[in-house]
Amino acid sequence: MALEVTRVRIEHHAPGRIGIGETRPRLSWQIAGAEPGFVQREVEVRLSRTMPGESPVTGVIALEGPDQVLVPWPGEDLRSREAFEVAVRVRDAGAWSAWSDATVAEVGLLRADDWSARPVGAAGDPGAGPHRRPERLRREFALPAGIRRARAYVTAHGVIELEINGQRVGDEILTPGWTSYRHRLRYATFDVTDLLRAGDNAIGAWLGDGWWRGRLGFGGGLKDVYGDRLAAIVQLEVEAEDGTVARIVTDDSWSAGPGPILMSDLYDGERYDAREEGDGWTLPGYAAEGWAPVTIRDDGGAALVAPTGPPLRVVETLDPVAVEAKGEGRYILDFGQNHSGRLRLRADGPEGTLIRLRHAEVLVDGELCTEPLRTAEVTDELTLAGGSTEWTPRFTIHGYRYAEVSGWPGDLAPGDVVSEVIHSDMERLGWFESSDPLVDRLHENVVWSLRGNFVDIPTDCPQRDERLGWTGDIQAFAPTASFLYDVTGLLGSWLQDLAAEQIEYDWVPPYVPYLEIPPFDKLPRDPMAVWGDVALLTPLALFERTGDRGLLERQYASAQAWLASVEAGAGPDRICAGTEQLGDWLDPNAPPEDPTRAMTDRYLVATAYFAWSARRLARTAEHLDRPDDAARYDALADEVTEAYAARYITPDGRVQDDSQTAYALTEAFGLWPDEATRERGTARMAELVDAADGRVSTGFAGTPLVTDALSGSGHLEAAYRMLECQEAPSWLYAVLNGGTTIWERWDSLRPDGTVNAGDMTSFNHYALGAIADWMHRVVAGIEAVEPGWHRIRFAPRPGGSLTHAAARHLTPYGEASISWELSDGTLAVDVTVPVGATALLDMGDGERELGHGTHRASVAWPPAG
Ligand code: BGC
Numbered sequence: 001m002a003l004e005v006t007r008v009r010i011e012h013h014a015p016g017r018i019g020i021g022e023t024r025p026r027l028s029w030q031i032a033g034a035e036p037g038f039v040q041r042e043v044e045v046r047l048s049r050t051m052p053g054e055s056p057v058t059g060v061i062a063l064e065g066p067d068q069v070l071v072p073w074p075g076e077d078l079r080s081r082e083a084f085e086v087a088v089r090v091r092d093a094g095a096w097s098a099w100s101d102a103t104v105a106e107v108g109l110l111r112a113d114d115w116s117a118r119p120v121g122a123a124g125d126p127g128a129g130p131h132r133r134p135e136r137l138r139r140e141f142a143l144p145a146g147i148r149r150a151r152a153y154v155t156a157h158g159v160i161e162l163e164i165n166g167q168r169v170g171d172e173i174l175t176p177g178w179t180s181y182r183h184r185l186r187y188a189t190f191d192v193t194d195l196l197r198a199g200d201n202a203i204g205a206w207l208g209d210g211w212w213r214g215r216l217g218f219g220g221g222l223k224d225v226y227g228d229r230l231a232a233i234v235q236l237e238v239e240a241e242d243g244t245v246a247r248i249v250t251d252d253s254w255s256a257g258p259g260p261i262l263m264s265d266l267y268d269g270e271r272y273d274a275r276e277e278g279d280g281w282t283l284p285g286y287a288a289e290g291w292a293p294v295t296i297r298d299d300g301g302a303a304l305v306a307p308t309g310p311p312l313r314v315v316e317t318l319d320p321v322a323v324e325a326k327g328e329g330r331y332i333l334d335f336g337q338n339h340s341g342r343l344r345l346r347a348d349g350p351e352g353t354l355i356r357l358r359h360a361e362v363l364v365d366g367e368l369c370t371e372p373l374r375t376a377e378v379t380d381e382l383t384l385a386g387g388s389t390e391w392t393p394r395f396t397i398h399g400y401r402y403a404e405v406s407g408w409p410g411d412l413a414p415g416d417v418v419s420e421v422i423h424s425d426m427e428r429l430g431w432f433e434s435s436d437p438l439v440d441r442l443h444e445n446v447v448w449s450l451r452g453n454f455v456d457i458p459t460d461c462p463q464r465d466e467r468l469g470w471t472g473d474i475q476a477f478a479p480t481a482s483f484l485y486d487v488t489g490l491l492g493s494w495l496q497d498l499a500a501e502q503i504e505y506d507w508v509p510p511y512v513p514y515l516e517i518p519p520f521d522k523l524p525r526d527p528m529a530v531w532g533d534v535a536l537l538t539p540l541a542l543f544e545r546t547g548d549r550g551l552l553e554r555q556y557a558s559a560q561a562w563l564a565s566v567e568a569g570a571g572p573d574r575i576c577a578g579t580e581q582l583g584d585w586l587d588p589n590a591p592p593e594d595p596t597r598a599m600t601d602r603y604l605v606a607t608a609y610f611a612w613s614a615r616r617l618a619r620t621a622e623h624l625d626r627p628d629d630a631a632r633y634d635a636l637a638d639e640v641t642e643a644y645a646a647r648y649i650t651p652d653g654r655v656q657d658d659s660q661t662a663y664a665l666t667e668a669f670g671l672w673p674d675e676a677t678r679e680r681g682t683a684r685m686a687e688l689v690d691a692a693d694g695r696v697s698t699g700f701a702g703t704p705l706v707t708d709a710l711s712g713s714g715h716l717e718a719a720y721r722m723l724e725c726q727e728a729p730s731w732l733y734a735v736l737n738g739g740t741t742i743w744e745r746w747d748s749l750r751p752d753g754t755v756n757a758g759d760m761t762s763f764n765h766y767a768l769g770a771i772a773d774w775m776h777r778v779v780a781g782i783e784a785v786e787p788g789w790h791r792i793r794f795a796p797r798p799g800g801s802l803t804h805a806a807a808r809h810l811t812p813y814g815e816a817s818i819s820w821e822l823s824d825g826t827l828a829v830d831v832t833v834p835v836g837a838t839a840l841l842d843m844g845d846g847e848r849e850l851g852h853g854t855h856r857a858s859v860a861w862p863p864a865g
Helices: 437-453 471-484 488-505 534-546 549-554 556-569 602-623 627-648 660-668 675-691 703-711 716-724 731-736 767-780
Strands: 004-010 018-020 027-032 042-050 057-064 083-091 103-107 120-122 135-143 147-157 159-164 184-186 188-191 199-208 231-240 245-249 255-258 261-265 269-273 292-296 303-305 312-318 322-327 330-349 354-360 379-383 387-391 398-406 417-424 430-434 782-786 791-794 804-811 814-823 826-833 838-842 847-850 853-860
Touching: 004 083, 004 103, 018 147, 018 188, 027 083, 027 814, 120 135, 120 255, 135 231, 135 245, 147 159, 159 231, 184 488, 199 231, 199 261, 255 292, 312 330, 330 354, 330 379, 330 437, 398 417, 417 437, 430 437, 430 767, 437 471, 437 716, 437 731, 437 767, 471 488, 471 534, 471 703, 471 767, 488 534, 488 549, 488 556, 534 549, 534 556, 534 602, 549 556, 549 602, 556 602, 556 627, 602 627, 602 660, 627 660, 660 675, 660 703, 675 703, 675 716, 703 716, 703 767, 716 731, 716 767, 767 782, 767 804, 782 804, 782 814, 791 826, 826 838
Parallel strands: 018 103, 184 303, 269 379, 791 838
Antiparallel strands: 004 027, 042 057, 042 083, 083 103, 120 231, 120 292, 135 199, 135 255, 147 188, 147 231, 159 199, 231 245, 261 269, 312 417, 322 330, 330 387, 330 398, 330 417, 354 379, 354 398, 430 804, 782 791, 804 814, 814 826, 826 853, 838 847
């Protein structure tokens, strides 16, 4: 096989992305077909750059050394609207590889003065909420012949979909997504060259309430969080063959009129009257009766920024696996899989027919169980104009497995109602399988909970009146997420919002973007462990998996400010007592009505996290070449560790509260005073697990750590006992009880078949799915030990009833994989190491060094001694 360069990537963008915001995007590439021992010593980057209206400028830049992941931009700064192509070739001492395929991208609008579009919306009083009819906006314009290239730069106060000459622009959903709008408003860029024509054209914008003024938050929540009026910001730039550019931008030449969307809300759903569609409203010559000039709105002052992550899209379509007719046009549909998305209908019926769609995650007695949705109505309605129509709500999204369709005209036929799965369109990177179908289903549930909750921001849940960027949930889950999908662009964007709001509130809010909802508006702004730790732990976790030092650097001030707030909140004794804490949230022993009343003292949890975060910040500082900071944070970590041990650990190795979480934190964070105490303490942890027959008694704080704490301290079998336990509370309990996603509570569905009556009863919360990270690293045995998978450790640890496990991950260097089989006392392992990385294989009998390529080894298992 010949040496070749593949997958040239620009930042974390999908190939071909237009409208990026980086002026010096970092480049990554992969190498295939290299001989054993190959080392990249020389690189040539062929860069071809084109400004609109100018001819391309091509040059080749030479680089030296082995770097191939997030390599600094080798050219001059890019400018707004510049299109570019990158190809790479590499060599060791010998012949050059062939040039890679060229990867293309294009810069968006980088500077405020690139924008001449203004926010425009309907004039007049928007009326009282909670739900108002959103306006549509339009204008007509003429173009000369000879269109070379056209771009639409689009954002909104609210959510927006564009149409040009009767055709939808792009396939993105809920543009511009949710950022901390007061600080950063994202825009999307579309190639609209093919939608335009010489002569008369028309452009129109659909608007919806979205996060801007729709309902947000629990306990009744808030509306109009960012404003009570919608607006579109659209800048269409059309370049002619002769190089001249026409700009059609939102300004006072647009008009606003009513549309068929009577209301649209992320929680409550969409009501749509097809009789109000106004056929041809985005075609030239439309008689825009009832339309009136728009007004220009205040721009709100936020910076318009390009996305770093992927947009929301329909990524899959599900057919129902079962349809039950309930009579009189009412049906219950089961899509077989809990997910986030919306229904798509093909309906045919008389004018005025009202079809209602309701959604839920579970059924009780064959009907939708909507209690867990709390106040979210999750209901869409379509009124038919008469005749056949295809329809899907535009600006809402639901979390469900089941739907009720009522008012259906005639019989529901296969294909009439399907479900569109919607989430951020991230690339899948990681897979796992084993000899146990239940464990595999658990893993699949983790994947689906990730998919259901990476909806532009990392949310807690996709269904009820919440769907917020809860910090603790993603802190627990980020390591798992980064193995399974390319989440760095999305999380990098969200972390920027976190840093902006941290400055605004002088606090890491419990969810980002933050809204002042009771009780948080009244509580003291104390640093909340596990949740606020996201500011420090998550950038480092992402760096370790992706090698993105830029992200680590960008978040460093935020991480430091977080730790400073914890230090200030703790007493001089370094114990975090007396602060507002959520603690080991949803420990199954806590009463359903108060998830904070866990077995483990909340201040113990907070102090353990204080010690760990100080330690992790020292490592962060080291990666960023700040040795003085590293020494200072290590010293702080030592002090807190000592204070923790003195306060919470007795010489016989008992940790206060004698709970799985207390031991897991102490072990995973390295808080034992000495090895002898550690041995006694971890033996006690294993004893607790055995006494519970593997049942789990950890919440959000302990769950991501407990299996690692066991397997890392010589109690591998106890960890497997937890993994394979089938009784509540356990991971497989949910699998055996029909779970297709990870539940918020260990017993969201109770053993007696009833739905847990507690307020926190979602069936799609990824936090407790954090065990998958342990499944990848320990069960299958694949782990990054140098940032960005530059060095890989393969250390499979078979246990429990498993006879086989495998995992693979598309690392920044290429695919790394492991597969093992256990039979007749022999463990046989196959691994793959991508070019550019090195690996260690540890099969319990010492470590062997591996270069790139495939390798096979076997040992007697269990290892002697
Ligand atoms: C959310 C959680 C979150 C918690 C903290 C809940 O309502 O769904 O996942 O972390 O509140 O208070």
